[in-house]
Amino acid sequence: MRALIAVIKQTLRASLRSHVALVLLLLNLLAVFSLPVVVTGDGTAVGDLQVALIYSTRVVTVLLSLAAVWLGCAGLSREIEAYNLHLVMTKPAHAWTVWLGKWLGVFLMTGGTFILSCALIQGLVALRVNRSTFPADQRDKAANEVLVGRRVFRPATPDFKGAAVAEYTRMKQAGNLEPEHRAEAVISELERQIKARSTEIPAGMARTWRFTGLRVPDADRLLYVRYRVHVNSTSQSQQRETVGNWAVINPDAPPEKRVAISGMQRIMGGSFHEFAFLAEMVSPEGVVLLEYSNGDPQEASAVFQVEDGPELLLRVSGFAGNWWRGVAVGLLRLALLAALGCAAGAAFSAPVAVFVSLAYLLLGAVVDTELGAPTRDAMGSITAWTFTDALTQVCAQAVDKTVVSFRAFDVSKALTRGHVIEWARLARLLLFQVLLRGGPLIALGIWVLSRRELGKVIRR
Amino acid sequence: MPAALILLVPAISAVQARMNRIRDEAKLTETDVLHNAPPMVAFTTVALGSFRGLVADYLWLYSRRMQDEGNYFEMVQLASWIVKLQPRFTGAHAFLAWNMAYNISVTFNDPADRWRWVQRGIELIRDEALDYNPGDPELFKELGWIYQHKLGQEMDDANRYYKFQLAREMLTVFGTYPPDWERWAASPPDEASLRHALGPAAAALDAGLAAKGLTLGELEKQFRSQPALPADLLDAPQQAEARATVDVWLRVRWLRDRWKLDAGAIRDLNARYGDLDWRLPEAHALYWATKGLEQAEDQTQLACERMVFQSLSNAFRGGRVVYLGNVGELEVSPNTSVVDAVNEQYLATQGKHEKNQSIRAGYENFLIDAVVTLYTFGQERKAAEYYGKLKEGFPGPKYRRALDEFALNELAGDIASATFDQAHGIVQGYLFQTLYALALGEDDRAEAYDRISRRCWDKYMDGLGSDRTRGRRGLPEFEQMKRTMLKRCLDAFPEPLKSRLRQAAQASGIDLANLPEETTVSPDAPPIDRAP
Numbered sequence: 008m009r010a011l012i013a014v015i016k017q018t019l020r021a022s023l024r025s026h027v028a029l030v031l032l033l034l035n036l037l038a039v040f041s042l043p044v045v046v047t048g049d050g051t052a053v054g055d056l057q058v059a060l061i062y063s064t065r066v067v068t069v070l071l072s073l074a075a076v077w078l079g080c081a082g083l084s085r086e087i088e089a090y091n092l093h094l095v096m097t098k099p100a101h102a103w104t105v106w107l108g109k110w111l112g113v114f115l116m117t118g119g120t121f122i123l124s125c126a127l128i129q130g131l132v133a134l135r136v137n138r139s140t141f142p143a144d145q146r147d148k149a150a151n152e153v154l155v156g157r158r159v160f161r162p163a164t165p166d167f168k169g170a171a172v173a174e175y176t177r178m179k180q181a182g183n184l185e186p187e188h189r190a191e192a193v194i195s196e197l198e199r200q201i202k203a204r205s206t207e208i209p210a211g212m213a214r215t216w217r218f219t220g221l222r223v224p225d226a227d228r229l230l231y232v233r234y235r236v237h238v239n240s241t242s243q244s245q246q247r248e249t250v251g252n253w254a255v256i257n258p259d260a261p262p263e264k265r266v267a268i269s270g271m272q273r274i275m276g277g278s279f280h281e282f283a284f285l286a287e288m289v290s291p292e293g294v295v296l297l298e299y300s301n302g303d304p305q306e307a308s309a310v311f312q313v314e315d316g317p318e319l320l321l322r323v324s325g326f327a328g329n330w331w332r333g334v335a336v337g338l339l340r341l342a343l344l345a346a347l348g349c350a351a352g353a354a355f356s357a358p359v360a361v362f363v364s365l366a367y368l369l370l371g372a373v374v375d376t377e378l379g380a381p382t383r384d385a386m387g388s389i390t391a392w393t394f395t396d397a398l399t400q401v402c403a404q405a406v407d408k409t410v411v412s413f414r415a416f417d418v419s420k421a422l423t424r425g426h427v428i429e430w431a432r433l434a435r436l437l438l439f440q441v442l443l444r445g446g447p448l449i450a451l452g453i454w455v456l457s458r459r460e461l462g463k464v465i466r467r
Numbered sequence: 468m469p470a471a472l473i474l475l476v477p478a479i480s481a482v483q484a485r486m487n488r489i490r491d492e493a494k495l496t497e498t499d500v501l502h503n504a505p506p507m508v509a510f511t512t513v514a515l516g517s518f519r520g521l522v523a524d525y526l527w528l529y530s531r532r533m534q535d536e537g538n539y540f541e542m543v544q545l546a547s548w549i550v551k552l553q554p555r556f557t558g559a560h561a562f563l564a565w566n567m568a569y570n571i572s573v574t575f576n577d578p579a580d581r582w583r584w585v586q587r588g589i590e591l592i593r594d595e596a597l598d599y600n601p602g603d604p605e606l607f608k609e610l611g612w613i614y615q616h617k618l619g620q621e622m623d624d625a626n627r628y629y630k631f632q633l634a635r636e637m638l639t640v641f642g643t644y645p646p647d648w649e650r651w652a653a654s655p656p657d658e659a660s661l662r663h664a665l666g667p668a669a670a671a672l673d674a675g676l677a678a679k680g681l682t683l684g685e686l687e688k689q690f691r692s693q694p695a696l697p698a699d700l701l702d703a704p705q706q707a708e709a710r711a712t713v714d715v716w717l718r719v720r721w722l723r724d725r726w727k728l729d730a731g732a733i734r735d736l737n738a739r740y741g742d743l744d745w746r747l748p749e750a751h752a753l754y755w756a757t758k759g760l761e762q763a764e765d766q767t768q769l770a771c772e773r774m775v776f777q778s779l780s781n782a783f784r785g786g787r788v789v790y791l792g793n794v795g796e797l798e799v800s801p802n803t804s805v806v807d808a809v810n811e812q813y814l815a816t817q818g819k820h821e822k823n824q825s826i827r828a829g830y831e832n833f834l835i836d837a838v839v840t841l842y843t844f845g846q847e848r849k850a851a852e853y854y855g856k857l858k859e860g861f862p863g864p865k866y867r868r869a870l871d872e873f874a875l876n877e878l879a880g881d882i883a884s885a886t887f888d889q890a891h892g893i894v895q896g897y898l899f900q901t902l903y904a905l906a907l908g909e910d911d912r913a914e915a916y917d918r919i920s921r922r923c924w925d926k927y928m929d930g931l932g933s934d935r936t937r938g939r940r941g942l943p944e945f946e947q948m949k950r951t952m953l954k955r956c957l958d959a960f961p962e963p964l965k966s967r968l969r970q971a972a973q974a975s976g977i978d979l980a981n982l983p984e985e986t987t988v989s990p991d992a993p994p995i996d997r998a999p
Contacts, residue, residue, distance in 0.1 A: 042579075046544050047543050047544050047547060048540050048541075048543065048544070048584065049539055049542065049543050049587065050543070050583045051540075051580075051583070052586065053540065054539070054540035054543075055540075057541075058540050058541055058543075060543055061541070062544075115746070147478070235537060248576070248624075250556045273576060275573075275574055275575060275576045277537070277574055278537050278574035278575065279537045304933075385639070400836070423540075455490050
């Protein structure tokens with residue numbers, strides 16, 4: 008343990024001597040103090056707060072991530088090249104002690120700075136909110152939509168596959184299919200059509216979404232519904248105002264308390280909206296139904312894309328709790344980046360190690376792009392399926408399963424939208440990203456350092 | 468392969484020349500030193516070199532994605548950064564401003580939200596892009612277009628909210644309307660000149676400020692949030708002139724800093740075209756179009772010229788605020804004082820672009836409007852003069868009728884298809900005739916005109932149909948319009964007529980003590996949105 012602590016202390020001291028790291032840390036401090044004050048929102052309390060939060064957290068995350076990679080890479084490789092490590096290794100200090108000490112040292116350095124930066128950002132944002140001259144209604148909106156941790160509930164997904172199979176069976180029994188048809192292809196097409204129909208509500212018709220598993224502590228609490236409806240098509244340029252009615256239905260309530268109706272209201276197509284209702288509309292089993300009636304005066308369809316909601320938002324935590332859970336996610340990211348840097352630094356010279364680490368990160372970003380490539384349309388049908396496409400997809404999926412996915416650590420959107428960062432998410436990140444994917448990286452770093460023949464390194 | 472190379476080399480050469488020309492036209496290869504740039508912009512343009520184009524591209528793509536996802540809160544900052552990274556790329560600046568003022572604004576239901584985005588669009592051009600490209604005619608044209616079209620026309624459901632808020636904000640800067648433009652134009656340009664202009668009163672000003680623990684800069688800051696001088700500053704009777712000088716100085720600077728409007732230029736435009744109402748968007752459009760014309764060439768010049776005569780024409784149709792009240796009560800009236808200026812502008816532009824038929828058609832429409840409006844507002848001699856111009860310029864059977872017959876016929880046809888400003892003008896014209904007849908003691912005639920004005924109001928409002936269209940184009944309440952016109956007539960008529968009108972109004976039970984003041988703002992009016 009004494010050896011480990013000694014290596015950690017030495018790493019911290021070396022970090023402070025690194026010019027690159029110092030520049031990054033200074034830039035970080037500059038960003039922390041300037042960004043929450045300098046960046047400009049859309050002129051609303053919500054917009055100003057969101058823009059201050061998103062830029063501050065992103066810039067700090069990027070700078071400290073770079074610092075973690077750099078310190079990890081340079082810390083080990085430079086000491087190997089300078090023969091400093093040769094002396095350490097001759098002492099009774101295991102390679103794993105040295106590696107872990109380096110890793111923990113880099114993590115403590117960047118993680119400590121990250122915690123300090125986040126505390127400062129939180130303070131500056133609070134200062135900005137308190138000193139703002141926005142009207143009370145805007146400040147309330149910011150408090151309800153951003154300075155909060157709201158759990159997101161999504162409606163139960165209908166059994167599209169089951170419906171398609173049922174439709175296929177009906178068609179087959181009615182003799183409406185060619186004898187030589189391929190069952191799989193027909194069911195797939197039917198499923199696509201059912202999904203497409205489910206996003207569209209013709210004029211004069213209604214659609215109901217069922218939400219289950221709502222655990223609401225008290226009936227007076229407000230639940231927020233967030234949604235976006237498109238008029239006729241999802242083309243943004245063709246959007247206009249439409250008319251619709253929202254009904255909130257408690258399936259278990261007596262008839263006189265069963266339904267709460269908003270009344271026909273004008274809704275701008277293509278933009279997100281929120282409205283609230285009391286949690287008393289949720290049944291004791293945690294079920295509530297939402298129904299949208301399309302009253303478009305020009306008889307156009309209303310289109311609800313799956314990703315546009317409606318989703319229910321319930322306040323389960325304050326901003327501070329949510330913020331610090333977000334900080335914890337950021338710390339996990341830094342731990343992984345430090346491990347990546349140290350693993351590369353154990354194997355290569357500093358420039359090569361940095362190059363390898365950045366390539367690893369780049370690979371993750373490319374994988375994201377490849378996985379998001381539109382080989383399938385919104386309904387899940389395959390639109391491009393050449394051999395190369397298939398191979399690239401398989402490779403991308405393999406890399407995605409093994410390489411640490413840094414996009415999973417991005418919580419800036421959740422924080423700016425006031426979505427709660429669940430403990431379960433933290434636990435999943437810790438288990439699947441840090442332990443299962445980062446663990447092998449750490450093991451690899453230790454193994455490389457212990458197997459590396461340090462005497463072969465030529466002093467430059 | 469060699470043959471292909473031989474073919475491709477000259478082809479590349481031809482394409483290269485065209486590409487270079489496009490780069491020059493789009494100002495992508497600007498090498499001039501950037502003036503007026505803040506340190507941040509100067510630094511990024513030098514430090515990032517050619518890479519700033521890549522960064523700007525990334526920000527551009529990112530902003531499109533954010534917009535598609537409905538995340539608008541970053542758009543102002545992203546647009547600002549793109550402008551700073553490509554300070555000479557005015558086409559991009561104009562697009563970003565237009566995107567905020569037109570595309571993003573209409574994604575909101577609430578007029579206050581829409582107005583905020585229209586303002587952000589205006590600010591991007593006026594406060595940033597024009598700072599880096601002073602005198603750029605394209606930017607002036609785009610800025611003028613937002614005022615003329617987005618605020619001035621009726622396409623947007625919230626257009627009346629925009630007009631109301633603009634009028635209200637301008638009134639806050641002006642204090643009372645109209646300002647003494649000569650005095651405003653002669654206001655000292657800086658603090659030293661102010662002290663010089665104040666003479667011995669400068670010491671009293673300093674003493675007054677010191678007593679309050681303020682500097683002149685702090686007073687200015689305070690003035691912009693509470694636009695009135697402290698009651699006890701320069702309050703002695705002999706200091707009234709000095710107090711007024713300081714008040715005007717603060718307002719002129721505010722007008723220049725916040726709105727980028729120069730009081731001297733406004734005075735000149737008023738002298739050239741007549742008394743424009745600077746609370747309305749037409750005057751602002753005219754201001755920026757005139758600025759654009761100073762540098763414009765070719766198509767931009769034509770666009771600016773078109774904007775000048777269209778803005779003047781709009782100002783003639785409804786370019787004077789007569790009552791502010793609240794959003795739905797904003798009342799405008801034809802500004803007949805600019806009729807000759809509009810006519811001259813049309814003729815001048817027509818002379819320059821003889822083959823352009825749309826200008827000629829626009830001129831004919833303006834002349835018809837001029838005849839009808841002047842006629843209904845009791846300026847029959849002037850109406851006859853313009854009817855003569857119409858007959859002369861556009862000979863044909865349509866204009867062979869007598870003036871009375873022509874004007875009444877046009878009015879009957881106009882009201883059903885009239886724009887907001889035209890309908891305003893027609894109803895107000897008949898109300899004016901009603902009150903004029905009353906003042907002359909011709910009660911029967913007054914009653915007839917009153918009936919016609921009421922019928923016109925009903926017909927126009929019935930033709931609007933849905934509540935939504937009424938919200939966008941509906942007239943203020945008829946009784947409000949009548950009371951506003953009565954106030955204007957009482958202010959404008961000479962004494963014998965004024966007394967008779969007052970008696971007639973009292974006889975009809977109108978409370979003369981509570982007639983609307985044009986600059987009154989309802990306490991229920993929505994708050995002014997301040998820029999961030």
